[in-house]
Amino acid sequence: MDGRVNAESTPDRMIELQAQIELLERENERLRRETRRAKQVTHRRAALSLAVIGALCGGTALLLPSVRDLLFSLSGIGLFGAVLTYYLTPEHVLTADVSERVYTAVVENEQAVVSELDLSDERVYLPSTDSGDVRLFIPQHSEYQLPEPEELRSVFVVSASGNQRGVSFVPAGQLLFGEFTETHTLSESSFEGYISQLTDAAVHSFELTTAAEYEVNETEGRLTVECIEPAYNGSVQFDHPLSSFFAVAVATRLGSAVSTTTTFNDETLTTTCQWEPLSEDE
Structure with missing residues (x-):
């Protein structure tokens, strides 16, 4: 009943x-x-x-x-x-204070949706069928399967399989990454060079942080970025603009799902992006 x-x-x-x-x-x-x-x-x-x-x-x-x-x-x-x-x-x-308040209001509403539906703590950035478009997928269960790309177009992902259900949002970093691609010539040869461009843009172009350091491990499929004194409140970690920007950029570059974890300590926002490493044949 x-x-x-x-x-x-x-x-x-x-x-x-x-x-x-x-x-x-x-x-x-x-x-x-x-x-x-x-x-x-x-x-x-x-x-x-x-x-x-x-x-x-x-x-x-x-x-x-x-x-x-x-x-x-x-x-x-x-x-x-x-x-x-x-x-x-x-x-x-807009001043950082005004834009942060707008961002916080949007995030609080998204978090309310996630809490209301009792979804998992997973945050997965997935390329969709639309060219250059990435969606933030929050699965219903921690043990999940990736939904079909076309299903990500809807906010509420109601797949036939329960392990593929959840919600899909436009990530905060999507438009930032679009601006980045319009103003930069992207590094095609080196993935690490590409990440260097991203961190440089986050500091100097977008002024989202005063400094950024990164560590890439392509073999294990992991990127860790430490952003010092972020412009947006680091305690609000749901789709934080910095975390979202890096996750969208990596998901777009690799064409695969990227999961993130974010922490904030001593005025430093640490974001870890993880993905399935490519095989040597790929």
């Missing part, structure tokens, strides 16, 4: 959780639009102020011939600064 009740209630819980996720996505989009609008107003006010200063200096130059050259120079600087501020000031730059 209890088994039938649980079986019947699980789809209802999934539908309810799916509705909550969709509601949160709409709310996040609304907040993004409001943030962009507020930034545009701020930038336009600054541009208007510079333009007014430039115009005043230009007008005054016509009335004061003795300092005309100086005032015309200031006018040009003010007007040029107005143009730059209006058109070139980035509109999507």
Whole structure:
């Protein structure tokens, strides 16, 4: 009797959780639009102020011939600064504190889904059928089998086999890795060179950490990365941006599943990525 009740209630819980996720996505989009609008107003006010200063200096130059050259120079600087501020000031730059709060809110919701469904502690990053796309798979049981790639397109993975069931999320590092591939020429010859590029990008391009050290063991299929003073709270370890970035990158490079474990001690975030080593024939 209890088994039938649980079986019947699980789809209802999934539908309810799916509705909550969709509601949160709409709310996040609304907040993004409001943030962009507020930034545009701020930038336009600054541009208007510079333009007014430039115009005043230009007008005054016509009335004061003795300092005309100086005032015309200031006018040009003010007007040029107005143009730059209006058109070139980035509109999507967020402080680390703001972006961390957004990330934490998303992670808390994902963790709530995982807890509600009583899923395992496993975190597996899997390439899907879509080119360049990786999904974060959290299996229902610790003893699991990998689902078919096309099943990862849905948030709730309900396979015929119970060992393949779980949830599938877009990982936090997916878009970061996309940005990385657009701005870097990837090392094709050396896997270690590839990892070096990743750590360098995490420190200098994305500024996700002040320093990063790594150790690769291709024979055993393991990568360990230590990130010192990460920009995002290291105590929030569910799909942490740094861990996710490295896991997505390795899964994409190898075309295979990558599991992760993450710890945070003494302001150092340690991520270990593990995968099935390739045979010598491969």
